[in-house]
Amino acid sequence: MKVFILTLGCPKNIVDSERLAGQLLSEGHEILPEPEGADLIILNTCAFISEAEEEAKNYIKRLVKVAPVAAIGCLPARRPRARRVYGPAPGETDAILALAGRIFRDPDEGTRLLDPYPYAYLKVAEGCSRRCSFCVIPLIRGRLRSRRKDDLLEEARALVELGKKEIILVAQETTQFGRDTGERLEDLLAALDRIEGDFWLRLMYIHPGGMTRSLASTLASLDHLVPYIHMPVQHLSDRVLRAMGRAGGERAVRRSLSLIRKYLPDAFLRTEVMVGFPGETDEDFRSLADGIASGLFQRVAVFPFYRERGSRAWAMKALSRETISERYAEAQNLVRALHIRVQKGLVGKELRLLVDEPGLARTVYDAPEVDFSVRIPKGLAPGNFLKARISSVDGEGDLEAVIS
Numbered sequence: 001m002k003v004f005i006l007t008l009g010c011p012k013n014i015v016d017s018e019r020l021a022g023q024l025l026s027e028g029h030e031i032l033p034e035p036e037g038a039d040l041i042i043l044n045t046c047a048f049i050s051e052a053e054e055e056a057k058n059y060i061k062r063l064v065k066v067a068p069v070a071a072i073g074c075l076p077a078r079r080p081r082a083r084r085v086y087g088p089a090p091g092e093t094d095a096i097l098a099l100a101g102r103i104f105r106d107p108d109e110g111t112r113l114l115d116p117y118p119y120a121y122l123k124v125a126e127g128c129s130r131r132c133s134f135c136v137i138p139l140i141r142g143r144l145r146s147r148r149k150d151d152l153l154e155e156a157r158a159l160v161e162l163g164k165k166e167i168i169l170v171a172q173e174t175t176q177f178g179r180d181t182g183e184r185l186e187d188l189l190a191a192l193d194r195i196e197g198d199f200w201l202r203l204m205y206i207h208p209g210g211m212t213r214s215l216a217s218t219l220a221s222l223d224h225l226v227p228y229i230h231m232p233v234q235h236l237s238d239r240v241l242r243a244m245g246r247a248g249g250e251r252a253v254r255r256s257l258s259l260i261r262k263y264l265p266d267a268f269l270r271t272e273v274m275v276g277f278p279g280e281t282d283e284d285f286r287s288l289a290d291g292i293a294s295g296l297f298q299r300v301a302v303f304p305f306y307r308e309r310g311s312r313a314w315a316m317k318a319l320s321r322e323t324i325s326e327r328y329a330e331a332q333n334l335v336r337a338l339h340i341r342v343q344k345g346l347v348g349k350e351l352r353l354l355v356d357e358p359g360l361a362r363t364v365y366d367a368p369e370v371d372f373s374v375r376i377p378k379g380l381a382p383g384n385f386l387k388a389r390i391s392s393v394d395g396e397g398d399l400e401a402v403i404s
Protein backbone atom coordinates (compact mmCIF):
# COMPACT_ATOMS: atom_id res chain seq x y z
CA MET A 1 0.00 0.00 0.00
CA LYS A 2 1.21 3.54 -0.73
CA VAL A 3 1.22 5.71 2.40
CA PHE A 4 1.93 9.37 2.99
CA ILE A 5 2.58 10.54 6.57
CA LEU A 6 2.14 14.16 7.62
CA THR A 7 3.30 15.22 11.08
CA LEU A 8 1.89 18.13 13.07
CA GLY A 9 3.08 19.40 16.43
CA CYS A 10 6.33 18.88 18.25
CA PRO A 11 9.54 16.88 17.61
CA LYS A 12 8.22 14.02 19.76
CA ASN A 13 5.60 13.44 17.07
CA ILE A 14 8.31 13.52 14.38
CA VAL A 15 10.04 10.62 16.12
CA ASP A 16 6.78 8.64 16.29
CA SER A 17 6.15 9.26 12.59
CA GLU A 18 9.67 8.13 11.70
CA ARG A 19 9.14 4.95 13.70
CA LEU A 20 5.80 4.30 12.03
CA ALA A 21 7.30 4.92 8.58
CA GLY A 22 10.20 2.56 9.36
CA GLN A 23 7.83 -0.14 10.53
CA LEU A 24 5.49 0.21 7.54
CA LEU A 25 8.43 0.09 5.15
CA SER A 26 9.68 -3.13 6.75
CA GLU A 27 6.19 -4.61 6.31
CA GLY A 28 6.33 -3.93 2.56
CA HIS A 29 4.41 -0.67 2.33
CA GLU A 30 5.69 2.24 0.26
CA ILE A 31 6.18 5.65 1.92
CA LEU A 32 5.49 8.53 -0.45
CA PRO A 33 7.04 12.01 -0.18
CA GLU A 34 3.78 13.66 -1.33
CA PRO A 35 0.08 12.95 -0.64
CA GLU A 36 -0.77 12.60 -4.34
CA GLY A 37 -1.04 8.96 -5.32
CA ALA A 38 -1.35 7.66 -1.74
CA ASP A 39 -3.81 4.89 -0.83
CA LEU A 40 -3.85 6.28 2.70
CA ILE A 41 -2.73 9.54 4.31
CA ILE A 42 -1.73 9.25 7.95
CA LEU A 43 -2.01 12.49 9.88
CA ASN A 44 0.01 12.48 13.11
CA THR A 45 -1.79 15.11 15.15
CA CYS A 46 -1.15 17.51 18.03
CA ALA A 47 -3.88 18.30 20.58
CA PHE A 48 -1.92 20.21 23.21
CA ILE A 49 -4.30 23.14 22.86
CA SER A 50 -7.67 23.57 21.16
CA GLU A 51 -6.03 25.56 18.34
CA ALA A 52 -3.87 22.56 17.48
CA GLU A 53 -6.99 20.38 17.36
CA GLU A 54 -8.62 22.85 14.99
CA GLU A 55 -5.52 22.83 12.82
CA ALA A 56 -5.64 19.03 12.63
CA LYS A 57 -9.32 19.09 11.64
CA ASN A 58 -8.60 21.62 8.91
CA TYR A 59 -5.82 19.41 7.55
CA ILE A 60 -8.19 16.43 7.51
CA LYS A 61 -10.77 18.43 5.52
CA ARG A 62 -8.15 19.37 2.93
CA LEU A 63 -6.31 16.04 2.72
CA VAL A 64 -9.39 13.84 2.41
CA LYS A 65 -9.93 15.41 -1.02
CA VAL A 66 -6.67 13.75 -2.07
CA ALA A 67 -6.93 10.34 -0.36
CA PRO A 68 -8.52 8.67 2.70
CA VAL A 69 -7.08 10.02 5.96
CA ALA A 70 -6.37 8.21 9.23
CA ALA A 71 -5.71 10.41 12.28
CA ILE A 72 -3.17 9.17 14.83
CA GLY A 73 -1.30 10.74 17.76
CA CYS A 74 -2.56 13.19 20.35
CA LEU A 75 -5.97 14.07 18.88
CA PRO A 76 -7.44 10.53 19.04
CA ALA A 77 -5.74 10.04 22.42
CA ARG A 78 -7.43 13.15 23.76
CA ARG A 79 -10.77 12.43 22.05
CA PRO A 80 -11.05 8.64 22.02
CA ARG A 81 -14.64 8.74 20.76
CA ALA A 82 -13.86 11.01 17.81
CA ARG A 83 -13.77 9.60 14.29
CA ARG A 84 -10.32 8.39 13.24
CA VAL A 85 -10.74 7.43 9.59
CA TYR A 86 -12.06 9.75 6.88
CA GLY A 87 -12.94 8.50 3.41
CA PRO A 88 -13.01 4.94 2.04
CA ALA A 89 -9.83 3.67 3.71
CA PRO A 90 -8.13 0.45 2.60
CA GLY A 91 -8.64 -2.76 4.62
CA GLU A 92 -5.19 -2.61 6.23
CA THR A 93 -5.97 0.71 7.92
CA ASP A 94 -7.09 -0.91 11.21
CA ALA A 95 -3.78 -2.77 11.50
CA ILE A 96 -1.89 0.49 10.82
CA LEU A 97 -3.92 2.31 13.47
CA ALA A 98 -3.16 -0.45 15.97
CA LEU A 99 0.54 -0.21 15.16
CA ALA A 100 0.45 3.59 15.52
CA GLY A 101 -1.25 3.15 18.92
CA ARG A 102 1.53 0.83 20.12
CA ILE A 103 4.20 3.31 18.95
CA PHE A 104 2.34 6.15 20.70
CA ARG A 105 2.27 4.32 24.04
CA ASP A 106 5.63 2.61 24.01
CA PRO A 107 8.67 4.90 23.81
CA ASP A 108 11.06 2.12 22.78
CA GLU A 109 12.40 2.45 19.33
CA GLY A 110 11.77 0.24 16.35
CA THR A 111 13.43 0.94 13.03
CA ARG A 112 13.10 4.59 12.08
CA LEU A 113 12.82 5.96 8.58
CA LEU A 114 14.69 9.19 9.20
CA ASP A 115 13.89 12.57 7.76
CA PRO A 116 16.57 13.67 5.30
CA TYR A 117 17.85 16.49 7.53
CA PRO A 118 21.32 16.43 9.14
CA TYR A 119 19.77 16.41 12.62
CA ALA A 120 17.73 13.76 14.41
CA TYR A 121 15.68 13.78 17.57
CA LEU A 122 16.41 11.28 20.30
CA LYS A 123 13.30 10.75 22.41
CA VAL A 124 14.60 9.80 25.85
CA ALA A 125 11.22 9.33 27.53
CA GLU A 126 7.51 9.43 26.90
CA GLY A 127 4.81 10.92 29.13
CA CYS A 128 5.13 13.28 32.06
CA SER A 129 4.59 12.83 35.78
CA ARG A 130 4.42 16.53 36.55
CA ARG A 131 1.02 18.16 36.89
CA CYS A 132 1.15 21.71 35.56
CA SER A 133 -2.38 23.02 35.95
CA PHE A 134 -2.72 24.34 32.37
CA CYS A 135 -1.39 21.22 30.66
CA VAL A 136 -3.25 18.20 29.30
CA ILE A 137 -0.16 16.34 28.09
CA PRO A 138 -0.07 13.93 31.05
CA LEU A 139 -3.70 13.04 30.26
CA ILE A 140 -2.87 12.46 26.61
CA ARG A 141 0.58 10.90 26.87
CA GLY A 142 0.37 9.29 30.31
CA ARG A 143 2.92 9.10 33.09
CA LEU A 144 6.67 9.18 32.57
CA ARG A 145 8.19 6.14 30.86
CA SER A 146 11.94 6.55 30.37
CA ARG A 147 13.85 4.56 27.82
CA ARG A 148 16.94 2.61 28.88
CA LYS A 149 20.25 4.42 28.68
CA ASP A 150 21.92 1.60 26.75
CA ASP A 151 19.19 1.58 24.09
CA LEU A 152 19.49 5.35 23.72
CA LEU A 153 23.25 5.09 23.35
CA GLU A 154 22.93 2.43 20.71
CA GLU A 155 20.44 4.52 18.79
CA ALA A 156 22.56 7.67 19.05
CA ARG A 157 25.63 5.81 17.85
CA ALA A 158 23.67 4.53 14.85
CA LEU A 159 22.43 8.04 14.09
CA VAL A 160 25.98 9.41 14.11
CA GLU A 161 27.18 6.51 11.94
CA LEU A 162 24.36 7.27 9.51
CA GLY A 163 25.79 10.77 9.16
CA LYS A 164 23.53 12.78 11.48
CA LYS A 165 25.43 15.85 12.66
CA GLU A 166 23.15 16.89 15.46
CA ILE A 167 21.39 14.75 18.07
CA ILE A 168 18.61 16.58 19.86
CA LEU A 169 17.40 15.12 23.15
CA VAL A 170 13.66 15.52 23.59
CA ALA A 171 10.92 14.29 25.92
CA GLN A 172 7.88 15.98 27.38
CA GLU A 173 10.31 17.10 30.10
CA THR A 174 13.85 15.78 29.80
CA THR A 175 15.04 16.27 33.38
CA GLN A 176 12.60 13.57 34.49
CA PHE A 177 14.62 11.04 32.49
CA GLY A 178 15.41 8.00 34.64
CA ARG A 179 13.27 8.89 37.63
CA ASP A 180 11.18 5.78 36.97
CA THR A 181 14.09 3.49 36.09
CA GLY A 182 16.82 4.63 38.50
CA GLU A 183 19.06 5.98 35.73
CA ARG A 184 20.42 9.54 35.62
CA LEU A 185 20.27 12.16 32.87
CA GLU A 186 23.83 13.19 33.77
CA ASP A 187 25.09 9.66 33.04
CA LEU A 188 23.20 9.49 29.77
CA LEU A 189 24.62 12.84 28.65
CA ALA A 190 28.18 11.91 29.62
CA ALA A 191 27.89 8.61 27.73
CA LEU A 192 26.43 10.32 24.64
CA ASP A 193 29.29 12.80 24.75
CA ARG A 194 31.81 9.94 24.55
CA ILE A 195 30.46 8.82 21.15
CA GLU A 196 33.17 9.50 18.62
CA GLY A 197 32.54 11.85 15.73
CA ASP A 198 31.95 15.45 14.84
CA PHE A 199 28.38 16.16 15.93
CA TRP A 200 26.38 18.53 18.08
CA LEU A 201 24.30 17.50 21.07
CA ARG A 202 21.33 19.66 22.02
CA LEU A 203 19.16 19.34 25.11
CA MET A 204 15.56 20.52 24.99
CA TYR A 205 12.47 20.67 27.26
CA ILE A 206 14.06 21.23 30.69
CA HIS A 207 11.82 22.06 33.65
CA PRO A 208 13.49 24.70 35.88
CA GLY A 209 12.77 22.49 38.90
CA GLY A 210 14.95 19.79 37.34
CA MET A 211 18.01 22.01 36.80
CA THR A 212 20.36 20.97 39.60
CA ARG A 213 23.97 21.88 40.29
CA SER A 214 24.94 18.36 39.27
CA LEU A 215 23.14 18.67 35.92
CA ALA A 216 24.55 22.16 35.23
CA SER A 217 28.12 21.05 35.95
CA THR A 218 27.67 17.97 33.76
CA LEU A 219 26.39 20.15 30.91
CA ALA A 220 29.43 22.40 31.29
CA SER A 221 31.76 19.40 30.98
CA LEU A 222 30.41 18.07 27.65
CA ASP A 223 32.39 18.60 24.45
CA HIS A 224 29.55 17.99 22.00
CA LEU A 225 26.84 19.99 23.75
CA VAL A 226 25.98 23.23 21.99
CA PRO A 227 25.80 26.37 24.18
CA TYR A 228 22.01 26.43 24.08
CA ILE A 229 19.53 25.46 26.75
CA HIS A 230 15.81 25.10 26.15
CA MET A 231 14.03 25.68 29.43
CA PRO A 232 10.37 26.72 29.32
CA VAL A 233 9.90 28.82 32.48
CA GLN A 234 6.24 29.77 31.70
CA HIS A 235 6.33 32.85 33.98
CA LEU A 236 8.45 34.88 36.38
CA SER A 237 5.85 35.67 39.05
CA ASP A 238 5.79 33.32 42.00
CA ARG A 239 2.01 33.65 42.45
CA VAL A 240 1.33 32.73 38.85
CA LEU A 241 3.88 29.91 38.82
CA ARG A 242 2.28 28.42 41.92
CA ALA A 243 -1.20 28.66 40.39
CA MET A 244 0.26 26.96 37.32
CA GLY A 245 1.48 24.14 39.57
CA ARG A 246 5.07 24.71 38.47
CA ALA A 247 7.19 22.88 41.01
CA GLY A 248 9.50 25.20 42.94
CA GLY A 249 7.78 28.40 41.75
CA GLU A 250 9.85 31.50 41.13
CA ARG A 251 12.66 30.26 43.39
CA ALA A 252 13.26 27.28 41.09
CA VAL A 253 13.26 29.56 38.04
CA ARG A 254 15.74 32.05 39.54
CA ARG A 255 17.96 29.27 40.87
CA SER A 256 18.04 27.47 37.52
CA LEU A 257 18.85 30.73 35.72
CA SER A 258 21.74 31.44 38.07
CA LEU A 259 23.06 27.88 37.72
CA ILE A 260 22.98 28.19 33.94
CA ARG A 261 24.72 31.56 34.04
CA LYS A 262 27.36 30.23 36.42
CA TYR A 263 28.14 26.98 34.62
CA LEU A 264 27.25 27.92 31.03
CA PRO A 265 27.88 31.66 30.86
CA ASP A 266 27.93 31.76 27.05
CA ALA A 267 24.85 29.63 26.46
CA PHE A 268 21.80 31.03 24.72
CA LEU A 269 18.71 30.37 26.75
CA ARG A 270 15.48 29.62 24.92
CA THR A 271 12.29 29.75 26.91
CA GLU A 272 8.53 29.64 26.53
CA VAL A 273 6.20 31.83 28.54
CA MET A 274 2.45 31.99 28.95
CA VAL A 275 0.58 35.26 29.38
CA GLY A 276 -2.93 35.81 30.74
CA PHE A 277 -3.05 32.85 33.10
CA PRO A 278 -6.06 33.06 35.50
CA GLY A 279 -5.27 35.47 38.31
CA GLU A 280 -2.29 37.09 36.55
CA THR A 281 -2.30 40.71 37.73
CA ASP A 282 -0.83 43.72 35.95
CA GLU A 283 2.06 43.51 38.38
CA ASP A 284 2.63 39.81 37.57
CA PHE A 285 2.57 40.56 33.86
CA ARG A 286 5.00 43.47 34.34
CA SER A 287 7.51 41.23 36.10
CA LEU A 288 7.36 38.85 33.13
CA ALA A 289 7.56 41.67 30.57
CA ASP A 290 10.51 43.24 32.41
CA GLY A 291 12.29 39.90 32.51
CA ILE A 292 11.91 39.51 28.74
CA ALA A 293 12.98 43.09 28.04
CA SER A 294 16.00 42.84 30.34
CA GLY A 295 17.48 40.02 28.29
CA LEU A 296 17.23 37.14 30.78
CA PHE A 297 16.69 34.94 27.71
CA GLN A 298 18.00 35.09 24.15
CA ARG A 299 15.10 33.21 22.53
CA VAL A 300 11.51 33.46 23.73
CA ALA A 301 8.23 32.03 22.47
CA VAL A 302 5.06 33.54 23.95
CA PHE A 303 1.72 31.78 24.20
CA PRO A 304 -1.59 33.20 25.38
CA PHE A 305 -3.39 31.15 28.04
CA TYR A 306 -5.80 28.62 26.54
CA ARG A 307 -8.45 27.13 28.79
CA GLU A 308 -8.20 23.42 28.16
CA ARG A 309 -10.95 21.06 29.25
CA GLY A 310 -9.47 18.35 31.46
CA SER A 311 -6.76 20.61 32.87
CA ARG A 312 -7.00 21.91 36.45
CA ALA A 313 -6.92 25.46 35.11
CA TRP A 314 -10.24 24.77 33.33
CA ALA A 315 -12.06 25.47 36.60
CA MET A 316 -10.16 28.70 37.32
CA LYS A 317 -11.71 32.06 36.59
CA ALA A 318 -10.23 33.19 33.29
CA LEU A 319 -9.16 36.77 32.56
CA SER A 320 -11.06 38.61 29.84
CA ARG A 321 -10.10 37.80 26.24
CA GLU A 322 -9.24 41.45 25.80
CA THR A 323 -6.73 41.43 28.66
CA ILE A 324 -5.14 38.22 27.42
CA SER A 325 -4.85 39.60 23.85
CA GLU A 326 -3.38 42.92 25.01
CA ARG A 327 -0.75 41.23 27.15
CA TYR A 328 0.01 38.75 24.40
CA ALA A 329 0.51 41.55 21.86
CA GLU A 330 2.76 43.50 24.24
CA ALA A 331 4.84 40.43 25.05
CA GLN A 332 5.17 39.62 21.34
CA ASN A 333 6.48 43.12 20.65
CA LEU A 334 9.04 42.80 23.43
CA VAL A 335 10.13 39.43 22.08
CA ARG A 336 10.52 40.78 18.54
CA ALA A 337 12.68 43.65 19.80
CA LEU A 338 14.72 41.26 21.96
CA HIS A 339 15.34 38.89 19.06
CA ILE A 340 16.50 41.65 16.73
CA ARG A 341 18.84 42.97 19.43
CA VAL A 342 20.28 39.52 20.12
CA GLN A 343 20.65 38.73 16.42
CA LYS A 344 22.36 42.05 15.72
CA GLY A 345 24.87 41.11 18.42
CA LEU A 346 25.92 38.17 16.22
CA VAL A 347 26.74 40.34 13.19
CA GLY A 348 30.48 40.42 12.53
CA LYS A 349 31.10 37.20 14.47
CA GLU A 350 32.68 34.18 12.92
CA LEU A 351 30.55 31.18 13.80
CA ARG A 352 30.45 27.48 13.07
CA LEU A 353 27.33 26.63 11.11
CA LEU A 354 25.60 23.41 10.16
CA VAL A 355 24.09 23.29 6.66
CA ASP A 356 20.48 22.08 6.88
CA GLU A 357 19.58 22.43 3.22
CA PRO A 358 21.14 24.09 0.17
CA GLY A 359 21.53 27.79 0.98
CA LEU A 360 20.35 27.46 4.61
CA ALA A 361 22.33 26.77 7.75
CA ARG A 362 22.00 27.18 11.52
CA THR A 363 24.21 28.40 14.34
CA VAL A 364 24.69 26.51 17.61
CA TYR A 365 22.25 29.04 19.08
CA ASP A 366 19.35 27.84 16.96
CA ALA A 367 17.32 24.66 17.18
CA PRO A 368 15.73 23.44 13.94
CA GLU A 369 12.23 24.63 13.10
CA VAL A 370 11.78 26.93 16.11
CA ASP A 371 14.70 29.38 15.95
CA PHE A 372 16.52 31.34 13.26
CA SER A 373 18.29 30.37 10.04
CA VAL A 374 21.40 31.65 8.32
CA ARG A 375 21.40 32.22 4.59
CA ILE A 376 24.63 31.03 3.01
CA PRO A 377 25.78 30.69 -0.60
CA LYS A 378 24.18 27.67 -2.29
CA GLY A 379 26.48 24.82 -3.20
CA LEU A 380 27.36 23.41 0.20
CA ALA A 381 25.70 20.08 0.79
CA PRO A 382 23.45 19.55 3.84
CA GLY A 383 25.30 17.95 6.75
CA ASN A 384 28.47 20.00 6.30
CA PHE A 385 29.86 22.19 9.03
CA LEU A 386 31.46 25.45 7.97
CA LYS A 387 33.00 28.57 9.44
CA ALA A 388 31.30 31.75 8.30
CA ARG A 389 31.13 35.39 9.27
CA ILE A 390 27.68 36.77 9.99
CA SER A 391 27.23 39.76 7.72
CA SER A 392 23.67 40.98 8.32
CA VAL A 393 20.31 40.35 9.94
CA ASP A 394 16.90 40.80 8.30
CA GLY A 395 13.71 42.18 9.84
CA GLU A 396 12.64 38.72 11.02
CA GLY A 397 15.94 38.02 12.79
CA ASP A 398 17.29 35.57 10.23
CA LEU A 399 20.95 35.99 9.40
CA GLU A 400 23.14 36.14 6.32
CA ALA A 401 26.72 34.89 6.32
CA VAL A 402 29.77 35.04 4.13
CA ILE A 403 32.10 32.06 4.10
CA SER A 404 35.43 32.91 5.70
Ligand code: SF4
Binds near residue numbers: 131
Ligand atom coordinates in the same frame (compact mmCIF):
# COMPACT_ATOMS: atom_id res chain seq x y z
S1 SF4 B 1 6.25 19.58 32.64
FE1 SF4 B 1 5.57 20.10 30.56
S2 SF4 B 1 4.50 18.27 29.79
FE2 SF4 B 1 4.72 18.00 32.02
S3 SF4 B 1 2.77 18.77 32.86
FE3 SF4 B 1 4.22 20.51 32.90
S4 SF4 B 1 3.92 21.61 30.90
FE4 SF4 B 1 2.94 19.56 30.75
